[in-house]
Amino acid sequence: MRPLVIRGGRMIDPTQRVDARVDLLLVDGRVAEMGQDLAAPDEAEMLDVSGCVVAPGLIDVHVHLREPGFEHKETIASGARAAAAGGFTAVVAMPNTDPPIDNPAAVGFVRAAGERAGFARVYPAGTITVGQAGERISEIGELVGAGAVTVTDDGRPVVNSGLMRSALEYCQTFDLPVSVHAEDLHLSRGGSMNEGVVSTRLGLTGIPNAAEDTMIARDLLLAELTGGRLHIQHVSTRRGVEMIRAAKERGVRVTAEATPHHLALTDVAVESYRTDAKMNPPLRGEADRDAVREGVRDGTLDVIATDHAPHHYDEKEQAFEDAPFGIVGLETALGVVLSELVHTGMLDLPTLVQRMSCGPARALGLPGGTLAPGAPADVTVFDPEQTWKVDPTRFTSLSRNTPFRGRRLRGRALRTIVGGRTVWQREAP
Amino acid sequence: MNSVAAPALGKDLLALEDLSPVQITSILDTAEPFKEISERRIKKVPVLRGKTIVNAFFENSTRTRISFEFAEKRLSADTVNISSTGSSVLKGETLVDTARNLEAMRIDMVVMRHGASGAAQFLAERIASSVINAGDGKHEHPTQGLLDLLTIRDHMGRIDGVRVCIVGDVLHSRVARSNIWGLRKLGAEVAVCGPRTLLPRDVETLDVRVFTRIEAAIEWADVLNVLRLQMERMTGGLVPSSREYNRVFGVTQARLNRAPRDVLVLHPGPMNRGVEIDSDVADGPHAVILHQVTNGVAVRMAVLYLLAGGAPELAEAAKRGADA
Numbered sequence: 001m002r003p004l005v006i007r008g009g010r011m012i013d014p015t016q017r018v019d020a021r022v023d024l025l026l027v028d029g030r031v032a033e034m035g036q037d038l039a040a041p042d043e044a045e046m047l048d049v050s051g052c053v054v055a056p057g058l059i060d061v062h063v064h065l066r067e068p069g070f071e072h073k074e075t076i077a078s079g080a081r082a083a084a085a086g087g088f089t090a091v092v093a094m095p096n097t098d099p100p101i102d103n104p105a106a107v108g109f110v111r112a113a114g115e116r117a118g119f120a121r122v123y124p125a126g127t128i129t130v131g132q133a134g135e136r137i138s139e140i141g142e143l144v145g146a147g148a149v150t151v152t153d154d155g156r157p158v159v160n161s162g163l164m165r166s167a168l169e170y171c172q173t174f175d176l177p178v179s180v181h182a183e184d185l186h187l188s189r190g191g192s193m194n195e196g197v198v199s200t201r202l203g204l205t206g207i208p209n210a211a212e213d214t215m216i217a218r219d220l221l222l223a224e225l226t227g228g229r230l231h232i233q234h235v236s237t238r239r240g241v242e243m244i245r246a247a248k249e250r251g252v253r254v255t256a257e258a259t260p261h262h263l264a265l266t267d268v269a270v271e272s273y274r275t276d277a278k279m280n281p282p283l284r285g286e287a288d289r290d291a292v293r294e295g296v297r298d299g300t301l302d303v304i305a306t307d308h309a310p311h312h313y314d315e316k317e318q319a320f321e322d323a324p325f326g327i328v329g330l331e332t333a334l335g336v337v338l339s340e341l342v343h344t345g346m347l348d349l350p351t352l353v354q355r356m357s358c359g360p361a362r363a364l365g366l367p368g369g370t371l372a373p374g375a376p377a378d379v380t381v382f383d384p385e386q387t388w389k390v391d392p393t394r395f396t397s398l399s400r401n402t403p404f405r406g407r408r409l410r411g412r413a414l415r416t417i418v419g420g421r422t423v424w425q426r427e428a429p
Numbered sequence: 430m431n432s433v434a435a436p437a438l439g440k441d442l443l444a445l446e447d448l449s450p451v452q453i454t455s456i457l458d459t460a461e462p463f464k465e466i467s468e469r470r471i472k473k474v475p476v477l478r479g480k481t482i483v484n485a486f487f488e489n490s491t492r493t494r495i496s497f498e499f500a501e502k503r504l505s506a507d508t509v510n511i512s513s514t515g516s517s518v519l520k521g522e523t524l525v526d527t528a529r530n531l532e533a534m535r536i537d538m539v540v541m542r543h544g545a546s547g548a549a550q551f552l553a554e555r556i557a558s559s560v561i562n563a564g565d566g567k568h569e570h571p572t573q574g575l576l577d578l579l580t581i582r583d584h585m586g587r588i589d590g591v592r593v594c595i596v597g598d599v600l601h602s603r604v605a606r607s608n609i610w611g612l613r614k615l616g617a618e619v620a621v622c623g624p625r626t627l628l629p630r631d632v633e634t635l636d637v638r639v640f641t642r643i644e645a646a647i648e649w650a651d652v653l654n655v656l657r658l659q660m661e662r663m664t665g666g667l668v669p670s671s672r673e674y675n676r677v678f679g680v681t682q683a684r685l686n687r688a689p690r691d692v693l694v695l696h697p698g699p700m701n702r703g704v705e706i707d708s709d710v711a712d713g714p715h716a717v718i719l720h721q722v723t724n725g726v727a728v729r730m731a732v733l734y735l736l737a738g739g740a741p742e743l744a745e746a747a748k749r750g751a752d753a
Contacts, residue, residue: 203546203568273547319545
């Protein structure tokens with residue numbers, strides 16, 4: 001592999017407090033050097049990216065790649081390629097597949113399939129409990145040995161508080177964060193959207209904020225009790241943000257995510273029974289959306305993650321209550337966050353890079369998230385100004401279930417570099 | 430059918446929320462001349478001759494299905510019934526495939542009852558035929574709302590300014606939602622009354638008063654629309670028992686006797702006598718429940734006629750056999 005010089009761009013690397021016109025030299029899969037007007041080795045490939053942002057590769061810690069078991073929705077290869085097309089150099093694959101990723105062989109399968117695909121890096125998440133059944137703790141040491149970067153029963157919260165306590169304690173041996181989908185299933189039972197005036201009008205059973213808030217409260221208390229590392233997925237409520245903020249002030253070891261859709265949309269998007277706006281946790285009200293935005297701005301929510309949840313089109317082509325939860329997000333995330341938060345003046349570009357690259361790397365202890373010399377040569381080059389229209393038929397993902405269909409976005413990835421190798425680049429328009 | 434005037438309705442009747450006050454009034458006015466057909470010795474006019482209508486009931490229903498069928502037959506439409514038992518829906522066919530198959534048979538209208546909120550709109554967006562929502566989940570039941578409006582108008586002489594309280598399981602009720610929209614649009618004051626477990630969140634934002642005591646509701650109201658209490662609400666933990674429900678929320682003669690004025694009592698049926706309504710009320714002078722049933726056929730005739738392109742002002746002539 002030839003060395004690569006990326007020059008002329010605006011390099012933003014919050015880990016080094018860099019936001020300037022700096023060139024970058026990548027050699028042998030690592031960042032070799034950075035500086036103004038770098039002298040390039042003779043054999044180096046030169047890449048001029050003036051007008052673009054050069055950032056440490058974006059990392060999405062919450063994606064569903066559906067393999068094994070649901071390959072008609074997505075595969076590890078198609079998902080890793082969609083990630084690269086969205087500017088992500090690494091993703092964490094959720095374990096709620098069929099069979100679930102609850103043993104070291106399954107972890108190894110996901111990792112190997114990701115490596116074979118050769119797009120974004122694919123880090124497996126393992127399950128907290130065997131078969132995600134919520135009864136017995138998985139052999140977490142074995143999972144970590146095989147390459148799992150977190151454990152989670154995503155989509156199926158651990159109901160038993162005693163078991164959750166044990167997981168948070170046991171994982172400390174491996175300094176492993178436990179990732180949680182916070183939902184009290186008794187409170188959310190039968191619900192298909194946010195509980196509020198829209199659900200009342202549409203005659204759909206609602207999911208109250210309290211279904212999420214009570215579990216966030218429980219898990220924060222258990223993290224405080226045990227000293228374990230907790231990562232709270234897709235926070236959608238105002239109280240959730242407030243409780244996490246307060247817990248961090250008390251020194252609880254917690255990190256948390258927000259999704260682009262919870263940052264951009266409210267439950268009004270469900271009007272007319274749009275199944276592409278059906279996900280769990282559901283789109284909430286305006287006060288919640290604003291609180292989640294503020295949480296991302298002030299760092300209470302460390303990470304923006306997509307919860308990329310592909311479904312085949314005919315699974316979404318159903319009456320609202322019958323359609324599955326989940327939307328795709330990998331190929332719209334950067335554009336949505338730029339359009340909704342950065343170009344509106346709510347968030348500056350370094351903070352975006354922090355939440356989509358450095359923050360995720362730190363939350364789950366992943367390599368990358370920095371362009372310091374010696375770091376993996378994972379780089380995302382994006383044009384924050386390029387406007388484009390979301391056309392799901394052009395997605396790389398196998399699925400098209402997005403509420404952003406037809407929306408004009410400002411900003412998109414142009415080149416995704418993993419380990420010094422360009423794994424994806426946008427064709428000139 | 431061709432008409433000179435602009436069509437009173439669009440392609441479908443999905444929800445009263447979608448209709449303007451003028452459209453709702455137009456349906457009620459169109460129902461007036463159709464009432465008389467059911468009183469004749471020969472109850473048939475050729476208004477929908479040659480039209481094919483499918484009654485697709487994916488949820489159990491007796492009175493709504495029969496009411497639609499009478500309306501269709503009395504207007505001379507050709508009808509086919511699909512019910513969930515024995516239909517391909519149980520064999521795993523999706524709603525979208527059912528819709529496409531119906532479409533391929535070149536039908537004119539579908540009357541659909543379905544357990545999922547939004548199912549009628551889902552169908553309407555995918556087929557060119559007219560869709561009439563005969564109840565979709567917990568969303569709306571627009572023809573029930575219309576027949577309730579017609580019944581209230583018949584007895585009160587107006588709807589504007591009338592105080593109507595919907596009593597009972599508003600949370601799970603499509604009848605309640607259609608009533609709220611229809612009544613509000615025609616200027617009635619609307620309230621709901623029931624245990625908070627059976628009232629939807631933020632229902633006040635629909636410009637609706639909330640009573641948690643039935644006594645207060647009866648004191649306020651001109652009209653009570655009493656909803657059926659489904660037995661599964663007890664097992665779901667929303668109401669402790671039907672006995673307690675009757676004690677706390679039942680519409681009883683004793684409670685009506687304390688009302689400051691005569692209260693009109695409606696019930697969409699089927700009734701649980703002794704639960705949400707006592708027999709002496711159901712069979713007494715306040716109740717107009719059977720009148721609702723009679724009006725149901727006339728309102729459904731009006732809806733079928735208007736969706737087929739009929740003009741409201743020509744309904745009288747159409748009824749006499751003129752090809753409108």
